Amino acid sequence: MSSRRRTIASLVVAALSSLLALTGTVAAQSENRDLIDGLEYQLLYVALPLTLFVLMILIYAAVKFHDNDDPEPTTEDPALEITWTAATAIILLFVGLSGYSVLVNPYVSPSQANDVDTSGSQEDIESFDDLPETDDEEVHVRGYQWEWQATYPESNVTTENEIVIPADRNVTFWLSSDDVVHSLFVPDLGIKQDAFPGDYTRARTIVSEPGNYDAVCAEFCGAGHSRMDAEIVVVEPDTYDQWLETNEGSNNVTTAPVPE
Template sequence: MSRGKRLALLLSTFAIFALMLTGCQEPAKSVFDPKGTAGEMNLDLIMTAIYIMTFVCAVVMIIFVYVLIRYRQKPGDNSIPKQVEGSMKLEMLWIIIPIILLAILAVPTLSTTFSLAETPNEKDALKVKVTAHQYWWEFEYPELGIKTAQELHIPVGKKVHFELTSDDVVHSFWVPELGGKQDLTPGQTNTMWLDAKEPGVYAGRCAELCGASHALMNFEVVAQEQEKFDQWVAKRQKPSSEPQTAEQEAGKKVFSQNCMSCHAIDGTKLKTKGDKAPNLTGISERNKIAGLLENNDKNMEKWLKHPDQIKPGTYMPSFDFLNKKDMNNLKAYLESLE
C-alpha cells in the first residue's frame, strides 16, 4: 500500500470514530455538567479516574515511543541484542505502581459510593419510594400521601432520600445531571439520595437492559423552588375534580369500564387496585405521556390506540376498538384531570 493510501485509510478510520462519538452527546454529556451535590461527587470520581488513566497512558506511550526509536535496528547492524530475563527491580516496580494507583482510585470510590447510599440525617429530607415497572416509573411520597408516575417532582436545595425497588425485572435509576445509577431489584430495597441545586427539568433514564422498551423507559425530574413544590403537593393531595360537562361524564364511564382494572385516579369514587399501571391523578398536567410523547390531544389518542407502537412490549393494551365518540369523551375526561 502506498504512503498516501495508508494515510487516507488512517484518516478515514479516525473520521468514523469521531462520527460514532457524536452519538454520545446525550445524556452522557450532562454527567460532566452536574446540577446537584450527588452529581458533583460522581463527577469528582470520574475526573480522578480520567486523570489517573491519562497519566498511565502518557507514561506508557512515552516509554514506548522512546524504546521504539532508541533501540531500533540500525543499518548494517545484524547483531542480536543482549537478552534480559527476569529483573526483580523492574517487576516489583510494575506491580507496586499499579497497586498504588488502584488504591488512589478505590478509596474515594468506595467512600463516595457508600455515602451516596446513606440515609441523609437531615430531618427535612424528602422521602420518595421508587418502584420500577416494565417500562414505567412509580413515585410514592409516603409522608405526603401522594402517588404519581413518570414525572418526579422535587424541591430545590433539599436532599431527596430514595427507596428503590422493582416490580418485575432489574432496572436502574439514573438522572445523569443529578445522580445515580442505582439498581432496582425485585424483592429488595436499595437506597440513595440526591438533590438539585437549580430549578429545572432533568432527564431520567433506565440504565439496565430490562426488555424491549428499555431504551424508552424515560422519566423526568422536575425540580422546583420549595414554594412551587408545596403548591404541587397541595394540588395532588386534593381530590380529583369530578366531571364538569356531559362529555367528561361520559368519558368517566368509558374509563371505569376499560381502564380501572389497571389505573387508579386518586380522590374519585372509582374503585380500583390500580397498582399495575401509572396512577393517572393529574395526568393532564404532566409534561409527557408515558415519559416520551409531548402531552397533547393528538398524542394521547395515538397512545391510547397503539401504545405498542410507541413502546414495544408495553403492558398497556390497545384501545383502537373504541368508537370515535367514546374516544373523544375519554380524552375529554383525561384532560379534565388536573
C-alpha cells in the same frame, strides 16, 4: 521523518487530544454527579501522566531499536523492579482509597446514611408503609412494564412518568417493582438504582439546579423497555410545596402541571 515515526507521532497526538478532551469541566447539577465526576477527574489526573510516560518509553524503544537485528535480553535490575513494583502499589492504593471514599458516601450508597434506622431486615418490609423513616423528602417510586409511578406519601399525590422534587433539599427515592427488575437511571444527576419485585431499594440525592432531567430504565425489562422513560422535574422548594398543597389528597394518578 520515516513513515513509521510519522505513524507513531500521529498516534501520540491523537491519544493526547482524546485525554485532554476529557478534562473539560461541566458544573455538576447534583451531589451524586459531583462525587462521580470528582472521582473520574482524580483518576484521570493519575492516568494522564502515566499514559504519557508509557508513550514516551514506547516511542524511545521503537525509534532506538527498530533496526536492531541482533537484540540481547534485558539485564536484571533489582532496583528498577522494586521501584516499579512499589510505584504500582502506591497507585493502586490511591485508586482504592479514592474509590472507597466515594462508594461509602450516603449519596452513592444510601444505606450508609446515618439518618435511617437500617437495623431492620428486608423481611420486615412488606410495603412502602413499612419503610424506615428518613429526614429527607421522600418519594415512593414503582416500576412496572413499562411505566414509572411516583407517590408522595405525606401528601397522597401520585404521578405517572413524572417525578417532581425540590432543589437544594435531600431527597430519598424508595424504589420497588411490580413485575420484573427495573432500574431508574438519571444520567445528568448521577442517579442509578435497581428496583426489584418484592424488595425496596433506596436512592438519595440533592439537586442544586432546577430543570427537567431525563430518566430511563437501565435494566432490560421486556418489549417496551426502550420507551420506559420519565422526567425528573426539579423546582424551587417553594414551588414544590405549592404543587404538593395544590394536589394534596388526589390519590388518583395526576399529571397536574408544576406551577411556574
